[in-house]
Amino acid sequence: MKLNSLYLLILPLFFISSCSNKDDDAQDDLASQKTNILLIIADDMGLDATPGYAIGSQKPNMPVLESLSSSGIRFNNLWSNPTCTPTRGSIITGKYGFRTGVTEVGDEMPLTETALQRSINGYNTAVFGKWHLTNNNTTHPIDFGVGEYAGFLSGTVADYSNWNFTQNGQTTNSTTYTTTQFTDLAIDWLDEQPENEPWFLWLAYNAPHTPFHLPPANLHTQGNLPTDQASIDANPLPYYLAMLEAMDTEMGRLLDAMTIEERENTVIIFIGDNGSPGQVVQEYNSNRAKGSLFQGGINVPMIISGKNVTRVNTVENALLNTTDLFATIIELTGDNLSTIHDSKSFKELLASNSQTSPRNYVYAERGAVATPDYTIRNATHKYIFYDDGTEFLFNLSNNPLENPNLLNANQLPLSQEDSDARDELIAQLSLIRN
Secondary structure (H helix, E strand, C coil), X not given: CCHHHHHHHHHHHHHHHHHHXXXXXXXXXXXXXXXXXXXXXXXXXXXXXXXXXXXXXXCCCCHHHHHHHHCCEEEEEEECCCCHHHHHHHHHXXXXXXXXXXXXXXXXXXXXXXXXXXXXXXXXXXXXXECCCCCCCCCHHHXXXXXXXXXXXXXXXXXXXXXXXXXXXXEEEECCCHHHHHHHHHHHXXXXXXXXXXXXXXXXXXXXCCCCCCCCHHXXXXXXXXXXXXXXXXXXXXXXXXXXXXXXXXXXXXXHHCCHHHHHCEEEEEEECCCCCCCCCCCCCHHHCCCCCCHHXXXXXXXXXXXXXXXXXXXXXXXXXXXXXXXXXXXXXXXCCCEECCEECCHHHHCCCCCCCCCCXXXXXXXXXXXXXXXXXXXXXXXXXXXXXXXXXXXXXXXXXXXXXXXXXXXXXXXXXXXXXXXXXXXXXXXXXX
16 A cells, blocks of 8 residues: 555544544533523413423424423423412522512512522523512612613513613613513623623513513514404414414524524523413313412423433423422532422433432412412322312322312212322421421
8 A cells, every 4th residue: 555545544534533532622621611501481381382292282383492392301290389479489599489478479579588699609690581579679689689680570561562671770661572672681691791601591581471462573473463452352372372482583592692602501491480371271271270279370391401411302200399490500500409498409300311309299389478378299199278278189190180179079088099198298288388
């Protein structure tokens, strides 16, 4: 063999080896970097409205969310609270609402509580979008510990394109579509982050919360629907789906604005804060949707993808609570914190071949602290107790839509299995609340 021929054979091998070493070095660099964390919250988005979940026959076109699901994990058994404020309070404190006094819409989070953002060491933090943990204190997010805040403070806006915008403690009028403006804020903030400084971004869209409407045409695929209020009221579902599609489009714009290196160093957590509203809920009874302790009100979607999420296109059935995001996010920053307050980290579930479930029970509540309604479930059964003494018991393994109530007179007496489950769940409730 001629020398130059041998050289031509060796050169590609050397090139491949050299590239492989560079790739290995790049992976080592990535692994050593602090993980960026992007938490995206959809407002009033239940399982029935989320692509990939079995319940619900009409789904929005959300290719960005579906891509996150196919490259990560879809969680089936995350419980929130039935309404926005207590769920957000549970995430940001890692505590059940009765411990902080935030159990109903409009409750204000005490500044004496410790925010998730204060508990993360060495991270730049921001919240953009819906806050809903104060009534009118324009400095509340910053006072509570968020590095930067811009959005609106209340539970909703009267018009997505004409609303009160709060930033740096000042409130002005904005005519930019909220879903678009929150995305703009996120993109601009990420552009300002110093290289190699990790960040935690809480992006709280108010979509698809009421008022139902037709978003800008370039953001959705639902077509040229009529925009008069009578048409919307008569058939709100396509407008609700269009609002979700608009959010997905803007999520895609945010992710596209990130560099490849930044994306590879980011874990993305997407959740709904409570179930779909009764006007648009699918399969669940409309009285058992948002605002209720039934599955349609508190069993919400969560999809996680990105750095160190090595389970791909996977479904996870572990019982989880929105409080658990507190400890999990802290562990994702590199600190060891498996349990704190009412929060249990599920970080291990993001890794391959993990069989560890942090919880045997999940809990949710609604109503004033002094007169609460609450619910608890284990792997098979669910128990609901109302302050007026009404009780419900369901075997979710047999009846995931919670019908019938096993405590109805025509269902009694309970089987031994159901009776034991009820006693077990009541005992666990006592442990949680005492």
